Amino acid sequence: MTQPQAAPPAPEKPEQPGEPGRAARRLALPGGFGLPQSGFLAQARQGGIVYPFIVLFLVLTIWKGSLFADRTNLLEILDQQASYLIIAAAGTMVMIAGGIDLSVGATYALCQVIATKMAEGGNPVLAILVGVLIGVGVGAVNGVIATFFRINSLIATLAMSFVITGVASLVTNGNLIIAYSALGFAHFARTEFLDVTTAAWTMIGVVLIFGIVLSRTIAGRYMYAAGSNAEAARLAGVRVQWIKLVTFAISGGAAGLGGIIDASRVLSASSQNGGTALTFTVLAGIVVGGTSILGGSGAIWRTFMGVLFIAIIGNGFTLLAWNPLYEQITLGVILLLAVGGDAWSRLRTT
Amino acid sequence: MADSDQNLQGVHVELRDIGKSFGGTRALEGVSLTISRGSIHALVGENGAGKSTLGKIIAGALAPDDGQLLLAGEPVRFRSPRDAINAGVNLIAQELSIMGSLTVEQNVFLGVEPSQAGFQNRRELRRRYNELAASVGFELDGGGNAGTLRTADKQKVEILRALCRNAELIVMDEPTAALSRPDVDALHGVIRQLARNGTTVVLVSHFLGEVLELADEVTILRDGRLVQTVPAVGQTEESLMAAMLGRSLDATFPAKRPAAADARTVLSVRDLVAPGVNGVSFDLRAGEILGLAGLVGAGRTEVARAIYRANRVQSGSVTVSAGGRTDAHQVTVTGNPRTAMRAGIQMIPESRKDQGLLLGRPVRENVSLSTLAQVSRLGLVQPGPERRTVRAMLSRVDARGGGQSDPASALSGGNQQKLLFARSLLSDPTVLIADEPTRGVDVGAKRAIYELLTTLTADGLGILLISSDVEEILGLAHRVLVMRGGRVVTELAGENATEAAILGAAFGAVERP
Numbered sequence: 028m029t030q031p032q033a034a035p036p037a038p039e040k041p042e043q044p045g046e047p048g049r050a051a052r053r054l055a056l057p058g059g060f061g062l063p064q065s066g067f068l069a070q071a072r073q074g075g076i077v078y079p080f081i082v083l084f085l086v087l088t089i090w091k092g093s094l095f096a097d098r099t100n101l102l103e104i105l106d107q108q109a110s111y112l113i114i115a116a117a118g119t120m121v122m123i124a125g126g127i128d129l130s131v132g133a134t135y136a137l138c139q140v141i142a143t144k145m146a147e148g149g150n151p152v153l154a155i156l157v158g159v160l161i162g163v164g165v166g167a168v169n170g171v172i173a174t175f176f177r178i179n180s181l182i183a184t185l186a187m188s189f190v191i192t193g194v195a196s197l198v199t200n201g202n203l204i205i206a207y208s209a210l211g212f213a214h215f216a217r218t219e220f221l222d223v224t225t226a227a228w229t230m231i232g233v234v235l236i237f238g239i240v241l242s243r244t245i246a247g248r249y250m251y252a253a254g255s256n257a258e259a260a261r262l263a264g265v266r267v268q269w270i271k272l273v274t275f276a277i278s279g280g281a282a283g284l285g286g287i288i289d290a291s292r293v294l295s296a297s298s299q300n301g302g303t304a305l306t307f308t309v310l311a312g313i314v315v316g317g318t319s320i321l322g323g324s325g326a327i328w329r330t331f332m333g334v335l336f337i338a339i340i341g342n343g344f345t346l347l348a349w350n351p352l353y354e355q356i357t358l359g360v361i362l363l364l365a366v367g368g369d370a371w372s373r374l375r376t377t
Numbered sequence: 378m379a380d381s382d383q384n385l386q387g388v389h390v391e392l393r394d395i396g397k398s399f400g401g402t403r404a405l406e407g408v409s410l411t412i413s414r415g416s417i418h419a420l421v422g423e424n425g426a427g428k429s430t431l432g433k434i435i436a437g438a439l440a441p442d443d444g445q446l447l448l449a450g451e452p453v454r455f456r457s458p459r460d461a462i463n464a465g466v467n468l469i470a471q472e473l474s475i476m477g478s479l480t481v482e483q484n485v486f487l488g489v490e491p492s493q494a495g496f497q498n499r500r501e502l503r504r505r506y507n508e509l510a511a512s513v514g515f516e517l518d519g520g521g522n523a524g525t526l527r528t529a530d531k532q533k534v535e536i537l538r539a540l541c542r543n544a545e546l547i548v549m550d551e552p553t554a555a556l557s558r559p560d561v562d563a564l565h566g567v568i569r570q571l572a573r574n575g576t577t578v579v580l581v582s583h584f585l586g587e588v589l590e591l592a593d594e595v596t597i598l599r600d601g602r603l604v605q606t607v608p609a610v611g612q613t614e615e616s617l618m619a620a621m622l623g624r625s626l627d628a629t630f631p632a633k634r635p636a637a638a639d640a641r642t643v644l645s646v647r648d649l650v651a652p653g654v655n656g657v658s659f660d661l662r663a664g665e666i667l668g669l670a671g672l673v674g675a676g677r678t679e680v681a682r683a684i685y686r687a688n689r690v691q692s693g694s695v696t697v698s699a700g701g702r703t704d705a706h707q708v709t710v711t712g713n714p715r716t717a718m719r720a721g722i723q724m725i726p727e728s729r730k731d732q733g734l735l736l737g738r739p740v741r742e743n744v745s746l747s748t749l750a751q752v753s754r755l756g757l758v759q760p761g762p763e764r765r766t767v768r769a770m771l772s773r774v775d776a777r778g779g780g781q782s783d784p785a786s787a788l789s790g791g792n793q794q795k796l797l798f799a800r801s802l803l804s805d806p807t808v809l810i811a812d813e814p815t816r817g818v819d820v821g822a823k824r825a826i827y828e829l830l831t832t833l834t835a836d837g838l839g840i841l842l843i844s845s846d847v848e849e850i851l852g853l854a855h856r857v858l859v860m861r862g863g864r865v866v867t868e869l870a871g872e873n874a875t876e877a878a879i880l881g882a883a884f885g886a887v888e889r890p
Binding site: 239243244251255260261262264266324 | 685687714715718724726731732733734735736737738742745746747749750753756757758800
């Protein structure tokens with residue numbers, strides 16, 4: 028269970044505007060002493076991913092402690108998930124602002140092949156910068172299509188993902204791009220500092236910045252407002268289209284950075300990397316974390332835990348030597364539970 | 378119905394003590410009436426008198442909270458529109474439900490298509506359609522695309538649909554509101570013919586002329602209560618309107634503070650043309666509440682949205698005179714509420730749920746949304762200053778019932794409305810537009826909002842108040858503009874501002890625009 032929600036029986040009708048009943052009663056009581064069922068539900072929704080994450084972590088620690096709760100294993104998970112975490116953190120902003128980005132897998136590949144090609148015999152810093160900027164540009168195009176041309180972002184970014192993959196294949200001519208000689212490029216992801224790779228450090232920095240932007244800045248407030256009620260936000264003076272465009276640009280840049288980190292790790296890149304598998308794993312992490320697919324609510328730390336939750340399940344399957352086919356089934360069921368839990372608690376609280 | 382012969386000339390519909398509430402608002406109270414078979418029965422009243430609600434209850438689209446609905450003497454309780462249709466009751470709502478991609482005949486027989494082994498029988502469909510259309514004298518091509526029809530013809534499709542389900546009772550909610558004069562005549566002919574053929578028609582209408590022309594009996598509602606049911610013969614528009622007037626008991630208003638005679642003009646609107654607005658001009662002075670009255674659809678909200686640039690403006694100018702200075706600066710026509718806000722205009726929109734609040738977000742974020750820059754440094758929102766600013770404003774508008782971190786959805790309607798006032802006032806506007814600020818709030822909160830509005834005028838704010846509640850307008854506004862058909866038809870002030878004068882202007886003469 029990802030959403031440990033009780034089945035409250037109370038047959039309360041949904042609240043009508045102007046009906047002081049339930050809200051007033053709950054608000055009249057000090058925090059934590061509200062109606063038991065709504066209190067628990069709210070708490071379960073608030074906590075969301077935290078409890079299943081802790082349970083899974085403890086189970087694996089007890090079961091395969093020596094292998095799982097091992098410093099090297101945990102750091103390796105963090106290192107390997109670096110690109111996913113960066114992309115998912117940016118995707119959280121897109122989703123909170125009321126959009127969805129299905130092109131991150133394609134952007135990941137495009138930026139990684141361009142950066143790798145440039146790094147081979149060129150300046151690695153420049154290669155990385157150009158790669159990320161191309162990602163930002165691709166994201167901005169997504170944003171323009173999804174906002175100013177008013178095409179549903181689901182379709183807009185799906186269509187764009189084909190275009191981007193096509194461009195990436197043109198860049199590579201269908202070949203694997205290899206940059207074994209570009210050792211400077213390898214430093215970008217593989218340097219260790221305090222036993223932690225630079226890939227993981229970069230991830231921590233980026234995720235922290237995204238977290239601050241979303242939770243502390245005016246732009247972050249506008250993202251929540253745009254996704255919560257676009258018309259109300261517009262009437263309150265928020266430039267809804269603009270802020271949504273910014274989230275898509277950030278998402279594109281993050282996809283580019285993720286792709287480059289992974290290319291730097293293996294010093295090779297391909298237009299076939301990333302793709303829909305990456306896109307959907309990232310989306311699964313965001314949704315399992317508890318960010319609403321309808322926009323307006325969620326948080327970066329949730330996504331952080333959601334992505335790692337999925338990663339730990341994968342790690343557990345490996346350590347227990349279980350058939351990896353079941354891993355996919357498990358992931359699917361967890362995703363359904365997460366989305367179902369969100370829809371269900373929405374039904375109950377609004 | 379088995380006993381229809383026996384009831385052919387008798388009572389078709391009987392309502393006993395019908396009551397209905399929405400949230401805390403009582404929409405209908407103790408309504409009892411009978412409608413005889415084959416008659417045309419009109420429901421009239423002001424905005425919010427409960428006529429549409431009553432129409433929907435008769436049609437089974439809404440279930441009453443109290444009382445009984447009897448059909449041909451049998452108590453019925455419809456669980457769904459489908460139940461009602463099976464009982465021979467049909468509603469033609471204001472918003473038509475035509476499937477634009479289907480043909481006329483497919484629309485008419487939707488759900489009851491003649492079929493063989495699951496396949497549509499097109500020939501049989503055509504035959505039955507032609508038969509049905511001929512029986513009521515409609516000349517409407519059954520094979521044509523329904524989406525491209527004119528509104529009047531769409532109405533016909535709805536009527537045919539009702540008839541093919543053997544409707545014995547058809548409730549029509551404002552069927553002619555969107556029609557031109559010739560189409561209105563055509564539809565009137567249809568309604569008369571329906572009645573001649575024994576179908577009972579309940580007509581909800583704003584147009585008193587139409588009601589007198591068509592109806593056999595008229596039921597007048599006021600504040601959700603039945604005033605009287607009278608034969609239409611012998612009534613005039615004036616007598617109907619007189620019956621619609623009258624004071625309700627719960628409204629008390631704070632004393633008006635007269636705007637200073639030399640108060641400067643803070644908002645001047647000239648020849649404003651926008652969707653639903655056909656050339657509106659007026660001035661608003663500092664410390665004044667200007668009421669905008671009119672029927673639903675008269676263009677009041679559209680004026681507000683055009684001034685606030687929430688809708689595109691085709692032509693005309695809006696000028697705000699900001700600060701204490703004499704120099705006025707133009708609000709640029711950009712279709713952008715941001716610029717209107719910067720110029721000193723704030724609007725509290727018509728629907729707080731759809732256009733005002735971020736229901737799932739905390740109270741604090743809802744209040745500070747428009748003025749985050751005031752409590753931020755380098756783009757970072759400062760939690761301390763934000764909390765203090767919001768707290769001060771919440772206490773000024775007297776919003777209670779929740780902490781700053783509770784979601785806005787947890788508050789009552791009245792307090793939600795106060796959140797919007799708080800948001801607007803934080804930007805220290807020169808002009809405040811309040812569109813239906815007391816809709817769906819209880820009596821206590823209404824009174825609080827009235828007091829707030831009055832207090833704000835003392836601070837020199839100019840307020841444009843839109844309300845469907847005529848008493849509210851009369852109780853608060855210094856001057857009243859009455860709108861009809863996207864135009865200001867009259868301005869009333871002082872002794873001339875009476876409920877009768879406002880309603881007379883709002884309903885207009887017998888002629889339609």
